[in-house]
Amino acid sequence: MATVERSVAVATPAPRVAQRWWPLSPARREALQGMGLLVPTMLLLLGLVLYPFLYAIWLGFTDKAVGSPGTFVGLKNYRYVIASPQFSAALVNTVVFTVAAVAIKFVLGMGVAVVLNQQIRGRNFFRAFLLMPWVMPAFVVYLVWRWLFDPLSGLINYALLDLGLLTRPIPFLSERSTAMASVIMAHVWRAFPFFAISFLAGMQTISQELYDAAQVDGASRWRQFRHITLPSLYHIIGVVVMLSTIWTANAFEPIYLLTGGGPSDATVVYTLLAYLMGMVNLHLGEAAAVSTLFLPLLLALILAVTALLHRKAH
Amino acid sequence: MARPAMLRTRREFLKTATLAAGVGAPLLSAAPARAQRQKLVYWCYQFLKASDDSRAAFAQEWAKKNNVDLQITMVPWKEFMPKITAAIEAKSTPDIVESGAVELRGRGQLLDVTDIYKKLEKTYGGWVGCAPKFMVEPDGRVHHILYGFQGFMLMARDDMTKEAGFTKPPATWAELLDQAKKAQRPPRSYGLGIPVSNQTDSNVWEDVMKSYGARLADDKGKRVVLGDYKAQVWEFLDYFNEVWKSGTLPPGVTTWDNTMNNSTFQSGKAVFILNPITLTLWIEANNPEMLPKIGHYMYPRGPKGLVHPVNYGSRSILKYTKVPDLAKQFLWDSMEPGKMDREHSVSQWGPVLKAYLAFDVWKKKSYMKGLVELSQNAEPEGYPDVFNDAWREQATNTTVSRMLQRLAVDNWPRDKAFAESVDVLTRIYGKYA
Numbered sequence: 001m002a003t004v005e006r007s008v009a010v011a012t013p014a015p016r017v018a019q020r021w022w023p024l025s026p027a028r029r030e031a032l033q034g035m036g037l038l039v040p041t042m043l044l045l046l047g048l049v050l051y052p053f054l055y056a057i058w059l060g061f062t063d064k065a066v067g068s069p070g071t072f073v074g075l076k077n078y079r080y081v082i083a084s085p086q087f088s089a090a091l092v093n094t095v096v097f098t099v100a101a102v103a104i105k106f107v108l109g110m111g112v113a114v115v116l117n118q119q120i121r122g123r124n125f126f127r128a129f130l131l132m133p134w135v136m137p138a139f140v141v142y143l144v145w146r147w148l149f150d151p152l153s154g155l156i157n158y159a160l161l162d163l164g165l166l167t168r169p170i171p172f173l174s175e176r177s178t179a180m181a182s183v184i185m186a187h188v189w190r191a192f193p194f195f196a197i198s199f200l201a202g203m204q205t206i207s208q209e210l211y212d213a214a215q216v217d218g219a220s221r222w223r224q225f226r227h228i229t230l231p232s233l234y235h236i237i238g239v240v241v242m243l244s245t246i247w248t249a250n251a252f253e254p255i256y257l258l259t260g261g262g263p264s265d266a267t268v269v270y271t272l273l274a275y276l277m278g279m280v281n282l283h284l285g286e287a288a289a290v291s292t293l294f295l296p297l298l299l300a301l302i303l304a305v306t307a308l309l310h311r312k313a314h
Numbered sequence: 315m316a317r318p319a320m321l322r323t324r325r326e327f328l329k330t331a332t333l334a335a336g337v338g339a340p341l342l343s344a345a346p347a348r349a350q351r352q353k354l355v356y357w358c359y360q361f362l363k364a365s366d367d368s369r370a371a372f373a374q375e376w377a378k379k380n381n382v383d384l385q386i387t388m389v390p391w392k393e394f395m396p397k398i399t400a401a402i403e404a405k406s407t408p409d410i411v412e413s414g415a416v417e418l419r420g421r422g423q424l425l426d427v428t429d430i431y432k433k434l435e436k437t438y439g440g441w442v443g444c445a446p447k448f449m450v451e452p453d454g455r456v457h458h459i460l461y462g463f464q465g466f467m468l469m470a471r472d473d474m475t476k477e478a479g480f481t482k483p484p485a486t487w488a489e490l491l492d493q494a495k496k497a498q499r500p501p502r503s504y505g506l507g508i509p510v511s512n513q514t515d516s517n518v519w520e521d522v523m524k525s526y527g528a529r530l531a532d533d534k535g536k537r538v539v540l541g542d543y544k545a546q547v548w549e550f551l552d553y554f555n556e557v558w559k560s561g562t563l564p565p566g567v568t569t570w571d572n573t574m575n576n577s578t579f580q581s582g583k584a585v586f587i588l589n590p591i592t593l594t595l596w597i598e599a600n601n602p603e604m605l606p607k608i609g610h611y612m613y614p615r616g617p618k619g620l621v622h623p624v625n626y627g628s629r630s631i632l633k634y635t636k637v638p639d640l641a642k643q644f645l646w647d648s649m650e651p652g653k654m655d656r657e658h659s660v661s662q663w664g665p666v667l668k669a670y671l672a673f674d675v676w677k678k679k680s681y682m683k684g685l686v687e688l689s690q691n692a693e694p695e696g697y698p699d700v701f702n703d704a705w706r707e708q709a710t711n712t713t714v715s716r717m718l719q720r721l722a723v724d725n726w727p728r729d730k731a732f733a734e735s736v737d738v739l740t741r742i743y744g745k746y747a
Contacts, residue, residue, distance in 0.1 A: 080741065175568075264723040264724050
């Protein structure tokens with residue numbers, strides 16, 4: 001105390017505050033440092049993802065064509081695209097193709113995973129073999145399927161005619177009643193191994209003790225699957241179904257290579273429509289408008305799937 | 315103390331070295347520049363191997379002779395637009411392209427080559443047939459140089475039609491259907507290998523419709539007038555319905571791509587097809603015993619006359635080129651008659667310059683006579699409509715074939731299908747009006 005009184009009396013300079021050039025608490029300082037480290041990644045992501053995304057949306061409001069900068073045209077492209085007869089067809093077909101293909105891939109993938117999770121002879125061979133359609137180039141796969149479906153020289157028609165099951169060939173890809181189903185079949189064949197392998201990987205992490213206990217309690221195979229296997233896979237199912245929904249909705253090769261969107265507009269999907277408007281007719285603004293119009297639909301599909309599986313998982 | 319004569323101070327040494335470097339630097343940097351060759355990027359249309367090889371071989375010889383670093387890329391027609399679109403947007407274009415050019419010309423992407431056009435016209439006796447209509451724009455400028463005509467012809471399995479009792483080719487579309495019905499033996503063979511799909515080979519139906527008297531737009535190519543030709547379109551649709559119900563079109567034509575009509579004919583499963591002679595050249599090289607069985611004819615006529623348009627191949631220079639003079643030199647040299655004579659003997663292209671009409675190849679091969687006739691007399695693609703951007707867009711959308719698919723695939727009534735086509739055309743032409 002005496003010291004204080006004396007210092008006041010002689011009016012010495014106030015004691016110097018400690019040299020704190022950084023006026024933040026250590027916790028806040030650490031948080032800022034972390035954010036600083038994230039900045040390069042954030043900038044990279046902004047440049048590679050957000051900028052093209054926003055640019056594509058902007059393009060939809062311009063008359064941008066190849067080689068021209070484009071000027072703002074408001075909603076003109078949207079009005080043109082929505083009034084196009086192919087747009088409504090593409091809307092319906094995209095939903096049908098995505099929902100049906102993902103559902104079939106799920107069922108098929110789960111079935112195959114359950115079988116390959118059993119102690120069967122040649123299990124490792126079949127597991128490796130299962131990946132073949134997935135690793136083959138899409139171009140090759142769909143051209144082979146096109147040949148299989150061909151009514152004049154395709155294997156399926158040839159076999160059915162030879163066996164006497166048909167009197168005239170079926171143009172699988174060329175009739176409205178069979179075209180979409182045929183495209184879905186070819187796509188499912190190529191893509192279901194992803195489901196099967198992912199589910200199989202998940203099944204192998206489930207403790208055998210759970211099944212043993214269920215068996216002791218007299219649970220049937222179906223009840224074991226329903227109450228042990230399925231709940232244990234919910235998180236994997238969520239990721240796989242979400243990814244597959246995105247990939248399937250954006251699929252281009254199966255439609256382009258198998259039917260070109262025909263017959264009529266029976267299999268046209270939004271990716272093909274955007275391709276035709278942008279790359280064939282050179283109206284990039286219209287193509288961007290198609291993609292932007294489908295964005296809410298894709299988001300809704302993904303959110304619906306995610307919400308459903310999230311609720312199940314919890 | 316005196317210094318030895320050979321010794322230098324540090325300052326003197328640096329001075330000498332700087333001087334030497336100053337004098338030597340320009341010489342050093344000039345050396346690679348002198349050795350550096352000019353670079354030319356050439357996108358070559360890929361379709362028929364012999365023809366492609368011939369053009370590529372010439373380009374390589376030309377590059378060697380002119381000390382040019384040439385980069386050739388073969389681009390199939392179907393991939394050309396997506397590739398050039400990406401190249402233009404990425405500001406990394408080739409110097410010379412072989413394409414239809416009309417889309418790029420309409421968007422101001424091509425270099426003016428009017429001087430080459432005029433020089434060729436003057437030197438080689440003038441242009442053949444409707445070539446100037448394809449090249450010269452309303453303001454007199456030219457942005458691409460045609461190197462060949464190509465047209466669809468009626469190709470017939472004469473052996474099959476003869477077996478069915480026909481000795482003459484069909485003169486009308488109705489006769490074609492009649493011969494097709496009688497000559498076919500389904501499922502072994504079908505009368506008409508003509509696609510009715512969303513691919514551009516299906517546009518032959520537009521030609522058939524026009525030979526019934528209909529047209530899409532007015533003389534200026536601006537306003538859609540198809541709605542005024544309802545009676546003519548109805549007559550054409552009646553004809554198509556008859557074709558569809560007759561079973562002469564093979565199963566699957568509604569999703570055929572541009573190769574399926576070829577492969578069906580190659581495998582002997584079609585009596586008639588409408589195709590360029592690329593198919594004939596393939597048959598000549600790969601299945602020569604089939605060639606004598608095939609006849610090549612002009613299109614049959616419709617009730618209102620003959621509509622038999624011709625297509626073309628052309629070269630153009632992108633306006634972004636850094637070597638415009640070199641690119642123009644290539645365009646000029648590539649039209650030299652000696653070179654074109656060699657090329658025509660292995661290609662599907664008809665003559666575009668009068669100097670080429672003297673080539674022996676037109677006399678040696680019977681099917682080439684039809685090609686020369688087509689080159690000299692046919693009207694440009696789209697005729698009687700104007701060949702412009704709007705017409706091109708509706709053609710890539712296969713508007714007429716889509717109308718036919720509405721009848722055949724969707725079972726729409728004629729009124730509804732017709733109204734939709736008129737609406738689609740109006741909206742497309744409206745963008746360019």
